[in-house]
Amino acid sequence: MDLTTLTIKQAHEGLKDKEFASVDLTKAYLEKIKKSDLNSFLSVTEDLAIAQAEEADIKIKSGEFGMLCGIPYAVKDAILVEGEKCTAASKILENYVAPYDATVIKKLKNQGTVILGKTNLDEFTMGASGENSAFGVTKNPHDKTRVAGGSSSGSAACVSANEAGFSLGSDTGGSIRQPASFCGVVGLCPTYGAVSRYGLIAHASSFDQIGPFGKNIEDVRTVFKVISGKDKMDATTAEYKFEESNAKLKGLKIGVPKEYFAKGLDKEVEKIIRVAIKKAENEGAKIVEISLPTTEYALACYYILVPSEASANLARFDGIKYGHSEIRNPKSEIRNLLSVYLKSRGKGLGIEPKRRIMVGTYCLSSGYYDAYYKKAQEVRQLIREDFKKSFEKVDLLFCPVSPFPAFKIGEKTDDPLSMYLSDIYTVAVKLAGLPGLSLPAGKIGDLPVGLQIIGNHFEENKILSIASELEKVI
Amino acid sequence: MITKEEVVKIAKLARLELTEEEIKKMQKDLSSILDYFELLKKAGRHPTSIQLDRRRVSNQLRKDEVMPQKGEVIEKIIQAFPDKKDDYIRVKPIL
Numbered sequence: 011m012d013l014t015t016l017t018i019k020q021a022h023e024g025l026k027d028k029e030f031a032s033v034d035l036t037k038a039y040l041e042k043i044k045k046s047d048l049n050s051f052l053s054v055t056e057d058l059a060i061a062q063a064e065e066a067d068i069k070i071k072s073g074e075f076g077m078l079c080g081i082p083y084a085v086k087d088a089i090l091v092e093g094e095k096c097t098a099a100s101k102i103l104e105n106y107v108a109p110y111d112a113t114v115i116k117k118l119k120n121q122g123t124v125i126l127g128k129t130n131l132d133e134f135t136m137g138a139s140g141e142n143s144a145f146g147v148t149k150n151p152h153d154k155t156r157v158a159g160g161s162s163s164g165s166a167a168c169v170s171a172n173e174a175g176f177s178l179g180s181d182t183g184g185s186i187r188q189p190a191s192f193c194g195v196v197g198l199c200p201t202y203g204a205v206s207r208y209g210l211i212a213h214a215s216s217f218d219q220i221g222p223f224g225k226n227i228e229d230v231r232t233v234f235k236v237i238s239g240k241d242k243m244d245a246t247t248a249e250y251k252f253e254e255s256n257a258k259l260k261g262l263k264i265g266v267p268k269e270y271f272a273k274g275l276d277k278e279v280e281k282i283i284r285v286a287i288k289k290a291e292n293e294g295a296k297i298v299e300i301s302l303p304t305t306e307y308a309l310a311c312y313y314i315l316v317p318s319e320a321s322a323n324l325a326r327f328d329g330i331k332y333g334h335s336e337i338r339n340p341k342s343e344i345r346n347l348l349s350v351y352l353k354s355r356g357k358g359l360g361i362e363p364k365r366r367i368m369v370g371t372y373c374l375s376s377g378y379y380d381a382y383y384k385k386a387q388e389v390r391q392l393i394r395e396d397f398k399k400s401f402e403k404v405d406l407l408f409c410p411v412s413p414f415p416a417f418k419i420g421e422k423t424d425d426p427l428s429m430y431l432s433d434i435y436t437v438a439v440k441l442a443g444l445p446g447l448s449l450p451a452g453k454i455g456d457l458p459v460g461l462q463i464i465g466n467h468f469e470e471n472k473i474l475s476i477a478s479e480l481e482k483v484i
Numbered sequence: 485m486i487t488k489e490e491v492v493k494i495a496k497l498a499r500l501e502l503t504e505e506e507i508k509k510m511q512k513d514l515s516s517i518l519d520y521f522e523l524l525k526k527a528g529r530h531p532t533s534i535q536l537d538r539r540r541v542s543n544q545l546r547k548d549e550v551m552p553q554k555g556e557v558i559e560k561i562i563q564a565f566p567d568k569k570d571d572y573i574r575v576k577p578i579l
Binding site for chain 1: 500518579
Protein backbone atom coordinates (compact mmCIF):
# COMPACT_ATOMS: atom_id res chain seq x y z
CA MET A 11 0.00 0.00 0.00
CA ASP A 12 1.27 3.48 -0.87
CA LEU A 13 0.69 5.34 2.39
CA THR A 14 1.26 8.74 0.77
CA THR A 15 -1.99 8.58 -1.22
CA LEU A 16 -4.17 8.39 1.89
CA THR A 17 -6.45 11.25 2.86
CA ILE A 18 -6.26 12.57 6.42
CA LYS A 19 -9.26 10.50 7.46
CA GLN A 20 -7.95 7.31 5.84
CA ALA A 21 -4.53 7.82 7.46
CA HIS A 22 -6.23 8.47 10.80
CA GLU A 23 -8.18 5.21 10.52
CA GLY A 24 -4.99 3.34 9.63
CA LEU A 25 -3.19 4.79 12.64
CA LYS A 26 -6.13 3.93 14.88
CA ASP A 27 -6.31 0.35 13.61
CA LYS A 28 -2.52 -0.04 14.05
CA GLU A 29 -2.08 -0.86 10.35
CA PHE A 30 0.94 1.44 10.38
CA ALA A 31 2.56 3.97 12.69
CA SER A 32 3.04 7.70 12.18
CA VAL A 33 6.78 7.01 11.77
CA ASP A 34 5.98 4.70 8.80
CA LEU A 35 3.72 7.32 7.26
CA THR A 36 6.33 10.03 7.82
CA LYS A 37 9.14 7.95 6.31
CA ALA A 38 7.00 7.18 3.27
CA TYR A 39 6.54 10.91 2.63
CA LEU A 40 10.22 11.71 3.30
CA GLU A 41 11.20 9.02 0.80
CA LYS A 42 8.89 10.55 -1.79
CA ILE A 43 10.28 14.03 -1.19
CA LYS A 44 13.85 12.75 -1.60
CA LYS A 45 13.03 11.25 -4.99
CA SER A 46 11.07 14.26 -6.20
CA ASP A 47 12.36 16.56 -8.94
CA LEU A 48 9.60 19.17 -8.56
CA ASN A 49 11.61 21.52 -6.31
CA SER A 50 8.53 21.86 -4.14
CA PHE A 51 10.55 21.91 -0.90
CA LEU A 52 13.17 24.47 0.09
CA SER A 53 14.11 22.54 3.21
CA VAL A 54 13.19 19.14 4.55
CA THR A 55 12.92 19.01 8.34
CA GLU A 56 13.65 15.31 8.64
CA ASP A 57 14.88 15.29 12.27
CA LEU A 58 11.91 17.32 13.44
CA ALA A 59 9.53 15.11 11.45
CA ILE A 60 10.82 11.85 12.91
CA ALA A 61 10.84 13.25 16.45
CA GLN A 62 7.25 14.54 16.05
CA ALA A 63 6.12 11.23 14.52
CA GLU A 64 7.61 9.25 17.42
CA GLU A 65 5.85 11.53 19.85
CA ALA A 66 2.58 11.13 17.92
CA ASP A 67 2.93 7.34 18.03
CA ILE A 68 3.12 7.44 21.83
CA LYS A 69 -0.04 9.56 21.91
CA ILE A 70 -1.76 7.16 19.48
CA LYS A 71 -0.86 4.17 21.67
CA SER A 72 -2.54 5.88 24.59
CA GLY A 73 -5.75 5.81 22.55
CA GLU A 74 -6.60 9.48 22.97
CA PHE A 75 -5.76 11.38 19.83
CA GLY A 76 -7.39 13.70 17.34
CA MET A 77 -7.89 13.47 13.59
CA LEU A 78 -4.61 15.25 12.76
CA CYS A 79 -2.36 13.42 15.22
CA GLY A 80 0.55 11.78 13.41
CA ILE A 81 -0.38 13.29 10.03
CA PRO A 82 2.62 14.68 8.08
CA TYR A 83 2.28 18.06 6.41
CA ALA A 84 4.28 20.79 4.70
CA VAL A 85 4.52 24.50 5.47
CA LYS A 86 4.97 27.39 3.06
CA ASP A 87 8.40 28.87 3.74
CA ALA A 88 6.87 32.22 4.72
CA ILE A 89 5.40 30.77 7.94
CA LEU A 90 7.70 30.50 10.96
CA VAL A 91 8.54 27.13 12.50
CA GLU A 92 10.74 27.51 15.57
CA GLY A 93 14.34 26.44 15.07
CA GLU A 94 13.94 25.93 11.31
CA LYS A 95 15.00 28.17 8.46
CA CYS A 96 12.39 30.53 7.07
CA THR A 97 13.58 32.11 3.83
CA ALA A 98 10.43 33.48 2.13
CA ALA A 99 12.36 32.23 -0.95
CA SER A 100 14.54 35.33 -0.70
CA LYS A 101 18.33 35.71 -0.58
CA ILE A 102 17.83 38.31 2.14
CA LEU A 103 16.52 35.58 4.49
CA GLU A 104 18.59 32.70 3.10
CA ASN A 105 20.09 31.87 6.52
CA TYR A 106 17.34 33.18 8.78
CA VAL A 107 16.25 30.76 11.49
CA ALA A 108 12.80 31.34 13.00
CA PRO A 109 12.99 32.14 16.73
CA TYR A 110 9.35 31.16 17.43
CA ASP A 111 6.34 29.33 16.02
CA ALA A 112 3.55 30.99 14.06
CA THR A 113 0.19 30.61 15.82
CA VAL A 114 -1.06 28.17 13.17
CA ILE A 115 2.03 26.01 13.72
CA LYS A 116 1.52 26.09 17.48
CA LYS A 117 -2.08 24.98 17.03
CA LEU A 118 -1.10 22.15 14.68
CA LYS A 119 1.73 21.05 17.00
CA ASN A 120 -0.79 20.78 19.82
CA GLN A 121 -2.69 18.29 17.66
CA GLY A 122 0.40 16.10 17.27
CA THR A 123 1.00 16.80 13.57
CA VAL A 124 4.31 16.12 11.82
CA ILE A 125 6.21 18.80 9.88
CA LEU A 126 7.96 17.41 6.79
CA GLY A 127 9.53 20.62 5.56
CA LYS A 128 9.18 24.12 4.18
CA THR A 129 7.80 24.62 0.71
CA ASN A 130 8.89 26.76 -2.22
CA LEU A 131 7.12 30.01 -3.13
CA ASP A 132 7.48 33.24 -5.04
CA GLU A 133 9.86 35.52 -3.15
CA PHE A 134 7.97 37.13 -0.25
CA THR A 135 4.78 35.53 -1.65
CA MET A 136 4.90 37.92 -4.61
CA GLY A 137 3.97 36.17 -7.82
CA ALA A 138 1.57 33.89 -9.63
CA SER A 139 3.92 31.23 -11.00
CA GLY A 140 6.60 30.36 -8.45
CA GLU A 141 9.21 31.71 -10.85
CA ASN A 142 10.09 34.57 -8.52
CA SER A 143 11.64 32.17 -6.01
CA ALA A 144 15.33 32.93 -5.45
CA PHE A 145 15.85 29.17 -5.20
CA GLY A 146 14.37 27.97 -8.48
CA VAL A 147 10.91 27.39 -9.89
CA THR A 148 8.52 24.68 -8.61
CA LYS A 149 7.43 22.37 -11.41
CA ASN A 150 3.84 21.36 -11.98
CA PRO A 151 3.38 17.67 -11.12
CA HIS A 152 0.95 17.27 -14.05
CA ASP A 153 3.40 18.67 -16.61
CA LYS A 154 6.94 19.44 -15.51
CA THR A 155 7.48 22.00 -18.28
CA ARG A 156 4.79 24.15 -16.66
CA VAL A 157 4.54 26.25 -13.51
CA ALA A 158 2.71 25.08 -10.38
CA GLY A 159 1.16 28.52 -9.92
CA GLY A 160 1.94 30.89 -7.10
CA SER A 161 2.77 32.13 -4.77
CA SER A 162 2.17 28.97 -2.67
CA SER A 163 3.73 26.87 -5.45
CA GLY A 164 5.39 24.17 -3.37
CA SER A 165 2.46 23.78 -0.97
CA ALA A 166 0.11 23.03 -3.89
CA ALA A 167 2.57 20.87 -5.83
CA CYS A 168 3.57 18.71 -2.85
CA VAL A 169 -0.02 17.81 -1.97
CA SER A 170 -0.77 17.08 -5.62
CA ALA A 171 2.29 14.81 -5.90
CA ASN A 172 1.58 13.05 -2.56
CA GLU A 173 4.69 14.52 -0.97
CA ALA A 174 2.62 15.64 2.04
CA GLY A 175 -0.71 14.75 3.63
CA PHE A 176 -1.76 18.38 3.56
CA SER A 177 -0.03 21.75 3.57
CA LEU A 178 -0.32 25.36 4.61
CA GLY A 179 -0.10 28.29 2.22
CA SER A 180 -0.97 31.95 2.32
CA ASP A 181 -3.19 34.01 0.02
CA THR A 182 -2.76 37.73 -0.58
CA GLY A 183 -4.30 37.96 -4.06
CA GLY A 184 -4.81 34.37 -5.13
CA SER A 185 -1.74 32.60 -3.78
CA ILE A 186 -3.68 29.61 -2.43
CA ARG A 187 -6.54 29.32 -4.91
CA GLN A 188 -4.53 29.75 -8.14
CA PRO A 189 -1.81 27.13 -7.43
CA ALA A 190 -4.53 24.80 -6.10
CA SER A 191 -6.31 25.21 -9.43
CA PHE A 192 -3.10 24.66 -11.45
CA CYS A 193 -2.12 21.55 -9.44
CA GLY A 194 -5.57 19.98 -9.07
CA VAL A 195 -5.89 20.07 -5.28
CA VAL A 196 -8.33 21.80 -2.92
CA GLY A 197 -7.18 25.15 -1.54
CA LEU A 198 -9.06 27.43 0.85
CA CYS A 199 -8.38 31.12 1.36
CA PRO A 200 -10.25 31.98 4.57
CA THR A 201 -12.08 35.21 5.42
CA TYR A 202 -9.75 38.00 6.47
CA GLY A 203 -9.54 37.63 10.24
CA ALA A 204 -10.52 33.94 10.45
CA VAL A 205 -6.95 32.67 10.84
CA SER A 206 -4.13 34.30 12.79
CA ARG A 207 -1.34 35.87 10.73
CA TYR A 208 1.09 35.86 13.67
CA GLY A 209 4.32 34.33 12.40
CA LEU A 210 3.51 34.77 8.72
CA ILE A 211 6.09 36.97 7.00
CA ALA A 212 4.01 40.01 6.06
CA HIS A 213 3.36 40.92 2.44
CA ALA A 214 0.23 43.12 2.55
CA SER A 215 -1.27 43.09 6.03
CA SER A 216 -4.85 44.00 5.11
CA PHE A 217 -4.94 41.09 2.62
CA ASP A 218 -2.73 38.21 3.85
CA GLN A 219 -4.44 35.07 5.13
CA ILE A 220 -3.07 31.60 5.90
CA GLY A 221 -5.08 28.65 4.59
CA PRO A 222 -4.89 24.91 3.94
CA PHE A 223 -4.31 22.76 0.84
CA GLY A 224 -5.68 19.23 0.88
CA LYS A 225 -6.45 16.20 -1.23
CA ASN A 226 -10.18 16.73 -0.73
CA ILE A 227 -12.71 19.00 0.94
CA GLU A 228 -12.91 16.98 4.12
CA ASP A 229 -9.14 17.31 4.70
CA VAL A 230 -9.25 21.05 4.17
CA ARG A 231 -12.17 21.36 6.57
CA THR A 232 -10.31 19.33 9.22
CA VAL A 233 -7.27 21.62 9.03
CA PHE A 234 -9.26 24.86 8.82
CA LYS A 235 -11.21 23.93 11.96
CA VAL A 236 -7.94 23.61 13.88
CA ILE A 237 -6.09 26.69 12.61
CA SER A 238 -8.95 29.22 12.70
CA GLY A 239 -10.05 31.42 15.59
CA LYS A 240 -9.17 34.44 17.68
CA ASP A 241 -5.52 34.99 18.58
CA LYS A 242 -4.34 37.64 20.99
CA MET A 243 -1.13 37.97 18.96
CA ASP A 244 -3.07 39.15 15.89
CA ALA A 245 -5.45 42.02 16.61
CA THR A 246 -7.16 41.55 13.24
CA THR A 247 -8.45 38.08 14.11
CA ALA A 248 -12.16 37.80 14.84
CA GLU A 249 -14.03 35.90 17.53
CA TYR A 250 -14.73 32.97 15.26
CA LYS A 251 -15.50 29.33 15.81
CA PHE A 252 -16.13 26.95 12.95
CA GLU A 253 -19.59 25.42 12.98
CA GLU A 254 -20.84 22.83 10.54
CA SER A 255 -23.35 24.16 8.01
CA ASN A 256 -26.32 22.20 6.78
CA ALA A 257 -26.40 24.06 3.45
CA LYS A 258 -27.38 21.81 0.56
CA LEU A 259 -27.18 22.29 -3.18
CA LYS A 260 -30.92 21.67 -3.32
CA GLY A 261 -32.52 25.09 -3.10
CA LEU A 262 -29.19 26.94 -2.89
CA LYS A 263 -28.90 30.19 -4.82
CA ILE A 264 -25.66 30.35 -6.75
CA GLY A 265 -24.61 33.63 -8.31
CA VAL A 266 -22.57 33.56 -11.50
CA PRO A 267 -20.88 36.94 -12.07
CA LYS A 268 -21.03 37.65 -15.79
CA GLU A 269 -17.87 39.78 -15.69
CA TYR A 270 -15.89 36.65 -14.76
CA PHE A 271 -16.79 35.03 -18.08
CA ALA A 272 -15.84 37.94 -20.32
CA LYS A 273 -13.02 38.35 -22.83
CA GLY A 274 -9.71 36.77 -21.85
CA LEU A 275 -11.17 33.56 -20.40
CA ASP A 276 -9.81 30.44 -22.08
CA LYS A 277 -12.66 28.63 -23.91
CA GLU A 278 -11.74 25.24 -22.47
CA VAL A 279 -11.63 26.63 -18.94
CA GLU A 280 -15.03 28.24 -19.48
CA LYS A 281 -16.47 24.93 -20.66
CA ILE A 282 -15.30 23.12 -17.53
CA ILE A 283 -16.67 25.81 -15.22
CA ARG A 284 -20.02 25.92 -17.06
CA VAL A 285 -20.32 22.13 -16.77
CA ALA A 286 -19.62 22.34 -13.03
CA ILE A 287 -22.31 25.00 -12.66
CA LYS A 288 -24.72 22.81 -14.65
CA LYS A 289 -24.02 19.91 -12.31
CA ALA A 290 -24.86 22.08 -9.31
CA GLU A 291 -28.10 23.00 -11.07
CA ASN A 292 -28.87 19.34 -11.68
CA GLU A 293 -28.57 18.77 -7.94
CA GLY A 294 -31.26 21.35 -7.34
CA ALA A 295 -29.36 24.63 -7.06
CA LYS A 296 -30.83 27.78 -8.54
CA ILE A 297 -28.40 29.57 -10.85
CA VAL A 298 -28.64 33.36 -10.94
CA GLU A 299 -26.61 35.50 -13.29
CA ILE A 300 -25.35 38.51 -11.38
CA SER A 301 -23.17 41.51 -12.14
CA LEU A 302 -20.15 42.83 -10.27
CA PRO A 303 -19.68 46.06 -12.21
CA THR A 304 -16.48 47.08 -10.41
CA THR A 305 -14.68 43.93 -11.54
CA GLU A 306 -12.72 45.81 -14.18
CA TYR A 307 -11.08 47.98 -11.50
CA ALA A 308 -10.12 45.19 -9.11
CA LEU A 309 -6.70 44.41 -10.53
CA ALA A 310 -5.52 48.03 -10.72
CA CYS A 311 -6.89 48.69 -7.24
CA TYR A 312 -5.12 45.61 -5.91
CA TYR A 313 -1.78 46.42 -7.53
CA ILE A 314 -1.77 49.87 -5.93
CA LEU A 315 -2.79 48.85 -2.42
CA VAL A 316 -0.77 45.66 -2.10
CA PRO A 317 2.60 47.11 -3.20
CA SER A 318 1.90 50.14 -0.98
CA GLU A 319 1.49 47.89 2.04
CA ALA A 320 4.40 45.72 0.91
CA SER A 321 6.74 48.70 0.59
CA ALA A 322 6.10 49.46 4.26
CA ASN A 323 6.25 45.83 5.42
CA LEU A 324 9.49 45.09 3.61
CA ALA A 325 11.18 48.12 5.15
CA ARG A 326 12.09 45.82 8.07
CA PHE A 327 14.63 44.00 5.89
CA ASP A 328 17.35 46.57 6.35
CA GLY A 329 20.49 44.59 7.13
CA ILE A 330 20.42 45.70 10.77
CA LYS A 331 18.26 43.34 12.81
CA TYR A 332 18.41 40.02 10.96
CA GLY A 333 18.83 38.55 7.51
CA HIS A 334 21.43 39.37 4.89
CA SER A 335 23.60 42.38 5.66
CA GLU A 336 26.46 44.05 3.84
CA ILE A 337 27.64 45.67 7.06
CA ARG A 338 30.72 43.50 7.38
CA ASN A 339 31.43 42.93 3.72
CA PRO A 340 34.76 44.70 3.09
CA LYS A 341 34.11 44.79 -0.67
CA SER A 342 30.86 46.66 -0.20
CA GLU A 343 32.37 50.06 0.76
CA ILE A 344 30.00 50.66 3.62
CA ARG A 345 30.46 54.26 4.76
CA ASN A 346 27.38 55.04 6.81
CA LEU A 347 24.00 53.75 7.93
CA LEU A 348 22.28 54.62 4.65
CA SER A 349 24.73 52.57 2.63
CA VAL A 350 24.02 49.53 4.86
CA TYR A 351 20.33 49.84 3.96
CA LEU A 352 20.88 50.48 0.26
CA LYS A 353 23.41 47.73 -0.33
CA SER A 354 21.88 45.05 1.91
CA ARG A 355 18.48 45.51 0.25
CA GLY A 356 19.98 45.95 -3.20
CA LYS A 357 21.83 42.63 -2.93
CA GLY A 358 19.33 40.68 -0.85
CA LEU A 359 16.02 41.39 -2.57
CA GLY A 360 14.99 39.94 -5.94
CA ILE A 361 13.55 41.85 -8.86
CA GLU A 362 9.84 41.34 -8.07
CA PRO A 363 9.98 42.55 -4.45
CA LYS A 364 12.07 45.48 -5.69
CA ARG A 365 9.51 46.28 -8.37
CA ARG A 366 6.66 46.20 -5.87
CA ILE A 367 8.54 48.27 -3.31
CA MET A 368 9.15 50.82 -6.09
CA VAL A 369 5.48 50.85 -7.15
CA GLY A 370 4.34 51.14 -3.54
CA THR A 371 6.80 53.89 -2.71
CA TYR A 372 5.71 55.79 -5.81
CA CYS A 373 1.99 55.45 -4.98
CA LEU A 374 2.53 56.61 -1.40
CA SER A 375 4.87 59.47 -2.21
CA SER A 376 3.92 63.08 -1.72
CA GLY A 377 2.00 64.43 -4.71
CA TYR A 378 0.87 61.00 -5.92
CA TYR A 379 -0.84 59.68 -2.78
CA ASP A 380 -4.29 61.06 -3.61
CA ALA A 381 -4.27 59.94 -7.22
CA TYR A 382 -3.18 56.39 -6.44
CA TYR A 383 -3.44 55.16 -2.85
CA LYS A 384 -6.44 57.19 -1.75
CA LYS A 385 -8.27 56.55 -5.02
CA ALA A 386 -7.62 52.83 -4.72
CA GLN A 387 -8.97 52.79 -1.15
CA GLU A 388 -12.16 54.39 -2.42
CA VAL A 389 -12.45 51.83 -5.18
CA ARG A 390 -11.85 49.07 -2.65
CA GLN A 391 -14.96 50.30 -0.87
CA LEU A 392 -16.97 50.12 -4.11
CA ILE A 393 -15.80 46.56 -4.70
CA ARG A 394 -16.81 45.57 -1.16
CA GLU A 395 -20.25 47.07 -1.75
CA ASP A 396 -20.62 45.12 -5.01
CA PHE A 397 -20.09 41.83 -3.21
CA LYS A 398 -22.28 42.89 -0.29
CA LYS A 399 -25.15 43.57 -2.67
CA SER A 400 -24.74 40.25 -4.45
CA PHE A 401 -24.80 38.29 -1.19
CA GLU A 402 -28.17 39.85 -0.46
CA LYS A 403 -29.42 37.94 -3.52
CA VAL A 404 -27.42 34.72 -3.55
CA ASP A 405 -25.75 32.29 -1.12
CA LEU A 406 -22.49 31.63 -2.93
CA LEU A 407 -20.69 32.73 -6.10
CA PHE A 408 -19.27 30.30 -8.67
CA CYS A 409 -16.60 31.39 -11.17
CA PRO A 410 -13.20 30.36 -12.54
CA VAL A 411 -10.06 30.67 -10.39
CA SER A 412 -7.78 31.54 -13.28
CA PRO A 413 -8.46 32.56 -16.89
CA PHE A 414 -6.12 29.80 -18.13
CA PRO A 415 -4.59 26.53 -16.92
CA ALA A 416 -0.93 26.22 -15.83
CA PHE A 417 1.33 28.01 -18.32
CA LYS A 418 4.82 27.17 -19.54
CA ILE A 419 7.80 28.01 -17.37
CA GLY A 420 9.25 31.27 -18.73
CA GLU A 421 6.16 32.19 -20.73
CA LYS A 422 5.31 35.33 -18.74
CA THR A 423 8.51 36.25 -16.93
CA ASP A 424 9.44 39.14 -19.21
CA ASP A 425 6.17 40.99 -18.81
CA PRO A 426 5.12 41.68 -15.20
CA LEU A 427 1.74 43.09 -16.24
CA SER A 428 0.73 39.92 -18.08
CA MET A 429 1.76 37.95 -14.99
CA TYR A 430 -0.42 40.23 -12.84
CA LEU A 431 -3.36 39.47 -15.15
CA SER A 432 -3.27 35.84 -13.92
CA ASP A 433 -4.82 37.17 -10.71
CA ILE A 434 -7.83 38.75 -12.40
CA TYR A 435 -10.45 36.42 -10.84
CA THR A 436 -8.86 36.10 -7.42
CA VAL A 437 -7.95 39.64 -6.27
CA ALA A 438 -11.44 41.14 -5.92
CA VAL A 439 -12.32 38.54 -3.29
CA LYS A 440 -9.32 39.73 -1.26
CA LEU A 441 -10.18 43.40 -1.65
CA ALA A 442 -13.50 42.52 -0.01
CA GLY A 443 -11.88 40.23 2.60
CA LEU A 444 -14.07 37.28 1.54
CA PRO A 445 -13.33 33.55 1.69
CA GLY A 446 -12.75 31.61 -1.54
CA LEU A 447 -12.02 28.01 -2.38
CA SER A 448 -10.61 26.24 -5.41
CA LEU A 449 -12.21 22.89 -6.16
CA PRO A 450 -10.77 20.67 -8.91
CA ALA A 451 -13.48 20.70 -11.60
CA GLY A 452 -11.91 19.02 -14.61
CA LYS A 453 -8.88 18.86 -16.86
CA ILE A 454 -7.71 20.19 -20.19
CA GLY A 455 -5.51 17.33 -21.33
CA ASP A 456 -3.25 16.80 -18.30
CA LEU A 457 -3.87 20.24 -16.85
CA PRO A 458 -6.30 20.66 -13.94
CA VAL A 459 -8.82 23.49 -13.76
CA GLY A 460 -10.33 24.75 -10.51
CA LEU A 461 -13.80 26.08 -9.83
CA GLN A 462 -13.79 29.06 -7.47
CA ILE A 463 -16.49 29.11 -4.80
CA ILE A 464 -16.79 32.46 -3.02
CA GLY A 465 -18.80 32.93 0.15
CA ASN A 466 -19.85 35.78 2.39
CA HIS A 467 -17.63 36.73 5.34
CA PHE A 468 -17.05 33.82 7.75
CA GLU A 469 -19.14 31.43 5.67
CA GLU A 470 -16.35 28.95 5.05
CA ASN A 471 -18.70 26.32 6.49
CA LYS A 472 -21.24 26.95 3.74
CA ILE A 473 -18.54 26.87 1.04
CA LEU A 474 -17.17 23.59 2.41
CA SER A 475 -20.57 21.89 2.71
CA ILE A 476 -21.52 22.76 -0.84
CA ALA A 477 -18.08 21.92 -2.20
CA SER A 478 -18.13 18.53 -0.55
CA GLU A 479 -21.52 17.76 -2.10
CA LEU A 480 -20.28 18.97 -5.47
CA GLU A 481 -17.02 17.04 -5.16
CA LYS A 482 -18.99 13.79 -5.41
CA VAL A 483 -20.73 14.66 -8.69
CA ILE A 484 -18.09 16.70 -10.51
CA MET B 485 6.95 57.18 -19.42
CA ILE B 486 8.61 57.96 -16.10
CA THR B 487 12.13 59.30 -16.31
CA LYS B 488 15.35 57.70 -15.21
CA GLU B 489 15.77 60.46 -12.61
CA GLU B 490 12.37 59.62 -11.11
CA VAL B 491 13.31 55.94 -10.86
CA VAL B 492 16.57 56.84 -9.11
CA LYS B 493 14.74 59.15 -6.71
CA ILE B 494 12.10 56.56 -5.79
CA ALA B 495 14.77 53.90 -5.36
CA LYS B 496 16.56 56.11 -2.88
CA LEU B 497 13.34 56.83 -0.99
CA ALA B 498 12.73 53.07 -0.92
CA ARG B 499 16.30 52.42 0.29
CA LEU B 500 17.15 50.22 -2.69
CA GLU B 501 20.42 50.22 -4.55
CA LEU B 502 19.65 49.36 -8.17
CA THR B 503 22.10 48.38 -10.92
CA GLU B 504 22.07 50.30 -14.22
CA GLU B 505 20.28 47.36 -15.79
CA GLU B 506 17.65 47.29 -13.04
CA ILE B 507 17.05 51.03 -13.42
CA LYS B 508 16.35 50.55 -17.13
CA LYS B 509 13.99 47.67 -16.45
CA MET B 510 12.19 49.57 -13.68
CA GLN B 511 11.68 52.53 -15.97
CA LYS B 512 9.97 50.32 -18.53
CA ASP B 513 7.99 48.17 -16.06
CA LEU B 514 6.86 51.01 -13.80
CA SER B 515 5.70 53.01 -16.80
CA SER B 516 3.45 50.25 -18.08
CA ILE B 517 2.16 49.44 -14.58
CA LEU B 518 1.38 53.09 -13.82
CA ASP B 519 -0.34 53.45 -17.20
CA TYR B 520 -2.56 50.53 -16.29
CA PHE B 521 -3.56 52.30 -13.04
CA GLU B 522 -5.08 55.13 -15.14
CA LEU B 523 -8.10 52.82 -15.43
CA LEU B 524 -9.17 53.81 -11.91
CA LYS B 525 -9.85 57.38 -13.05
CA LYS B 526 -13.08 56.07 -14.58
CA ALA B 527 -14.24 54.55 -11.29
CA GLY B 528 -16.71 56.51 -9.22
CA ARG B 529 -16.75 57.05 -5.52
CA HIS B 530 -19.00 55.56 -2.91
CA PRO B 531 -20.95 58.47 -1.39
CA THR B 532 -20.86 57.08 2.14
CA SER B 533 -17.61 55.23 2.00
CA ILE B 534 -15.89 57.06 4.82
CA GLN B 535 -18.83 56.66 7.19
CA LEU B 536 -19.12 52.98 6.39
CA ASP B 537 -15.48 52.51 7.23
CA ARG B 538 -15.83 54.28 10.56
CA ARG B 539 -18.71 52.05 11.58
CA ARG B 540 -16.89 48.88 10.69
CA VAL B 541 -13.38 49.54 11.85
CA SER B 542 -12.57 49.91 15.50
CA ASN B 543 -9.11 50.11 16.93
CA GLN B 544 -7.92 47.25 19.04
CA LEU B 545 -5.76 48.69 21.74
CA ARG B 546 -3.68 46.96 24.31
CA LYS B 547 -1.73 48.27 27.24
CA ASP B 548 1.68 49.69 26.50
CA GLU B 549 3.57 47.24 28.62
CA VAL B 550 6.43 44.81 28.24
CA MET B 551 5.22 41.28 27.60
CA PRO B 552 7.36 38.56 29.14
CA GLN B 553 9.34 36.57 26.57
CA LYS B 554 11.17 33.28 26.99
CA GLY B 555 14.93 33.72 27.53
CA GLU B 556 15.73 31.32 24.70
CA VAL B 557 13.69 33.36 22.22
CA ILE B 558 15.52 36.54 23.26
CA GLU B 559 18.81 34.68 22.84
CA LYS B 560 17.85 33.57 19.30
CA ILE B 561 16.82 37.08 18.31
CA ILE B 562 20.15 38.47 19.53
CA GLN B 563 22.01 35.70 17.69
CA ALA B 564 20.40 36.88 14.46
CA PHE B 565 21.88 40.43 14.66
CA PRO B 566 24.25 40.94 11.72
CA ASP B 567 26.54 43.12 13.85
CA LYS B 568 26.49 43.43 17.62
CA LYS B 569 28.36 44.41 20.75
CA ASP B 570 27.34 42.30 23.75
CA ASP B 571 23.54 42.13 23.50
CA TYR B 572 23.19 45.36 21.53
CA ILE B 573 22.82 45.96 17.79
CA ARG B 574 25.80 47.87 16.43
CA VAL B 575 25.12 50.27 13.55
CA LYS B 576 27.22 52.47 11.30
CA PRO B 577 27.30 56.23 11.88
CA ILE B 578 24.48 58.17 10.25
CA LEU B 579 26.77 60.55 8.41
